[in-house]
Amino acid sequence: MEIFLATLPQLIVLGISLGAIYALIALGFVVIYSVSNVINLAQGEFLMLGALIFVAVVDLVAQPIGAGLAVFLGLLVSFIATGAIGGLAYTLAFRPAIDRRASVQTLIIISMGVSIVLRAFGNLMWGVDPTSTPAFLPGRTLKNMGLENVTGDSLRLGGVIVQTQSFWIVIALILTVLGLYFFFNRTMTGRALRACAMNPDSARLMGVPLSRMSLIAFMLSAGIAALAGAIIAPMQPVLYTMGLGLGLRGFVSAIMGGIANPVGAIWGGLLLGIVEAVIGGLPQMDVPLLGKVNPASLREAIAFVILLAVLVIRRLRGASGLGGKRFGL
Amino acid sequence: MSLLSITDLSASYGKIQALRNVNLQVNEGEFVAVIGANGAGKTTLLKTLSGLMQAQSGQVQLAGKVLNGLNAENRVGHGIALVPEHRQLFGGMSVKENLLMGSYSRYTSAKKAEIEADVERVYDLFPILRERQNQLAGTLSGGQQQMVAIGRGLMARPRILMLDEPSVGLAPLIVKEIFRVVAALPAQGTTVLIVEQNARQILKLADRAYVLENGVVKLEGVASDLANNPIVQQIYLGHG
Numbered sequence: 348m349e350i351f352l353a354t355l356p357q358l359i360v361l362g363i364s365l366g367a368i369y370a371l372i373a374l375g376f377v378v379i380y381s382v383s384n385v386i387n388l389a390q391g392e393f394l395m396l397g398a399l400i401f402v403a404v405v406d407l408v409a410q411p412i413g414a415g416l417a418v419f420l421g422l423l424v425s426f427i428a429t430g431a432i433g434g435l436a437y438t439l440a441f442r443p444a445i446d447r448r449a450s451v452q453t454l455i456i457i458s459m460g461v462s463i464v465l466r467a468f469g470n471l472m473w474g475v476d477p478t479s480t481p482a483f484l485p486g487r488t489l490k491n492m493g494l495e496n497v498t499g500d501s502l503r504l505g506g507v508i509v510q511t512q513s514f515w516i517v518i519a520l521i522l523t524v525l526g527l528y529f530f531f532n533r534t535m536t537g538r539a540l541r542a543c544a545m546n547p548d549s550a551r552l553m554g555v556p557l558s559r560m561s562l563i564a565f566m567l568s569a570g571i572a573a574l575a576g577a578i579i580a581p582m583q584p585v586l587y588t589m590g591l592g593l594g595l596r597g598f599v600s601a602i603m604g605g606i607a608n609p610v611g612a613i614w615g616g617l618l619l620g621i622v623e624a625v626i627g628g629l630p631q632m633d634v635p636l637l638g639k640v641n642p643a644s645l646r647e648a649i650a651f652v653i654l655l656a657v658l659v660i661r662r663l664r665g666a667s668g669l670g671g672k673r674f675g676l
Numbered sequence: 677m678s679l680l681s682i683t684d685l686s687a688s689y690g691k692i693q694a695l696r697n698v699n700l701q702v703n704e705g706e707f708v709a710v711i712g713a714n715g716a717g718k719t720t721l722l723k724t725l726s727g728l729m730q731a732q733s734g735q736v737q738l739a740g741k742v743l744n745g746l747n748a749e750n751r752v753g754h755g756i757a758l759v760p761e762h763r764q765l766f767g768g769m770s771v772k773e774n775l776l777m778g779s780y781s782r783y784t785s786a787k788k789a790e791i792e793a794d795v796e797r798v799y800d801l802f803p804i805l806r807e808r809q810n811q812l813a814g815t816l817s818g819g820q821q822q823m824v825a826i827g828r829g830l831m832a833r834p835r836i837l838m839l840d841e842p843s844v845g846l847a848p849l850i851v852k853e854i855f856r857v858v859a860a861l862p863a864q865g866t867t868v869l870i871v872e873q874n875a876r877q878i879l880k881l882a883d884r885a886y887v888l889e890n891g892v893v894k895l896e897g898v899a900s901d902l903a904n905n906p907i908v909q910q911i912y913l914g915h916g
Contacts, residue, residue: 535776535780535783538769538773538776538777539777539780541766541768541769542766542769542777542780545766545767545768545769546764546765546766546767548728548748548760548764549760549764549765549766550766550777551727551728551747551748551749552726552728552748552752552757552758552760552764553752553777553778553780553781553828553832554749554750554752554753554780554781554832555749555777555780556749557749
C-alpha cells in the first residue's frame with residue numbers, strides 16, 4: 348500500500364493524459380448527439396482511421412520534409428481525410444434513415460454497422476500488423492537541448508515521470524476546446540449548430556438546413572476523433588482494432604457528462620482516465636471468496652461498471668445524465 | 677397588390693382535417709388579423725404557410741412565387757418569417773445571439789455591418805433588449821422573450837412577418853406595448869399577418885381580419901366592420 352501511495356501522483360498524471368484522450372472522443376459524441384440525436388458508436392473507428400492515416404502520412408513524408416513538418420502535415424491530412432469519411436458515413440448511412448424519421452435505436456444499430464464497415468476498411472487498407480510512430484518530441488531532441496532529466500521519451504519532473512507525448516495530448520485537448528468554443532460561439536455556422544441542438548424547428552424557421560448541420564457535426568466529430576488518434580499513435584500499437592476500447596471509453600465519458608453537455612464530457616473523460624489509472628495501480632489484494640485479485644486486470648471492466656452505475660443513477664433520478672446543461676459550451 | 681395569396685388551402689394531421697379550402701389575401705403594407713377559438717386551425721395555418729407543415733392541397737403564393745413544396749428553411753429566404761407560438765427562443769443563447777440567428781438566411785460576412793445595424797434597429801423598437809443583450813434568452817420574462825421573438829423574426833428582413841398569438845400569457849400592459857410596435861411595422865415596410873385569440877384588441881389595430889372556425893373561413897372583412905358584426909360580438913368579443 349505504501350508503494351501505491353508513493354506512485355499515486357504518477358498514476359494521476361497518467362490518468363489525466365488518458366482522460367484527455369477520452370475527453371476528445373467524448374466531445375465527438377456530444378457534438379453529433381446534440382445536433383442530430385445520433386449516438387454514434389463509430390466514434391472509436393474514426394479515431395482508429397485518424398491514427399492509421401496519420402502514421403501512413405508520417406511514414407511517407409518524414410524523410411523528405413523532416414519529422415516536425417511531417418507531424419504537422421500528418422495531423423492536417425488525418426483531420427481532413429477522417430472528417431471526409433465522417434461526412435460520407437453520414438450521407439450514405441445515417442441521412443437516409445434520419446430523413447425517414449428513424450428511431451434513436453435504429454440509428455444506434457446503423458452506427459454499429461458503420462463501425463464494422465470502417466474496421467473492415469482499416470483492416471483491408473493497413474493489414475493486421477500493428478504500426479507505430481515516433482513521439483512528436485523525442486527524448487533525444489530534449490537531450491540535445493540540454494535537458495538532463497530525460498529517460499527514453501519521458502521527462503522526470505519531481506518524483507513523476509511524464510511521457511513527452513502526454514504534454515501533446517493535454518495541449519491537443521486545450522486547443523480543441525478553445526477552437527470549439529470559438530467555433531460554437533463566434534461563428535454563424537457554430538451558432539446554427541447550437542440552435543439546431545436547442546430547438547430544431549425554430550432553427551429551420553431561421554433558414555438553418557438541419558441535414559447540412561448534421562453533416563457538419565459528423566465531419567467535425569470525426570475530425571476531432573482523428574486528432575485524438577494521431578496524438579496517441581506514438582503511445583500505443585496502431586491497428587484496425589484500436590477504436591473499440593477507446594470508443595467505449597469516450598462513450599462512457601460522454602454519458603457521465605450528460606451526453607449533450609460538452610463541459611460534462613470533458614470532466615467525464617478526465618475522471619474516467621484518473622479512475623482507470625489509479626485502480627490499475629492498486630496492489631494485489633486478498634478478496635474473500637475470490638482469493639488473490641490483481642486490480643490491474645480489472646482495468647478493462649471499469650468503464651463498463653461506471654456505465655452501468657451512471658445508467659442506474661440516471662433511471663433513479665429520471666435525469667438525462669449526471670450533468671445538466673444541454674450544449675452549454 | 678396582393679403580397680400573400682392563399683388559394684383553397686387544406687391541411688390535416690393524419691385523419692383530422694385542420695384546414696379546409698382556406699382562401700386568404702394579404703396586400704403589401706397591410707396589417708391582417710386571423711381570429712378564432714382554440715383549435716380553429718390558426719396555428720396550423722401559420723405552420724403551413726411557414727413550411728413547418730406541408731399543405732394537403734391548395735396553393736400558397738408570395739409575390740407571385742409559389743411556395744408549395746419548399747421546406748421551412750428555404751421559405752424564409754423568400755421573405756416570409758414566422759414568430760412561432762410560445763416564442764420558441766434559443767434559451768441557452770444570449771438575446772443578441774438569438775437576434776443574429778434571425779439573420780441566418782441572409783447572413784454573409786460581407787453583410788456583418790448591415791446586420792449589426794439591424795440589431796440596433798430591434799433595440800430601438802424594444803429598448804429593454806439593449807440592456808439585456810448579453811442575458812440568456814431563457815432567463816427573460818415572458819414579455820421580453822416575446823420581444824426577442826419578434827425581433828428575431830424581423831432580423832430576416834421579411835416582406836411579411838407572421839405572428840402566432842404573441843399576447844398569450846402576457847400582462848395587459850406588455851401586450852399593449854407589443855401590439856403598438858407590431859401595428860407600426862406595415863408603415864415601416866413589413867406587412868403583418870397576425871393570429872390572435874385576443875380579438876377585442878387586435879380588431880382595433882388591424883386593417884382587415886378573417887374569422888376561422890373549425891378550419892374554415894367563416895367571415896372576412898374590414899376589421900372595424902367585423903368588430904361591429906353581431907356574430908363576432910357574441911362569440912369573440914363576449915357581448916350579450
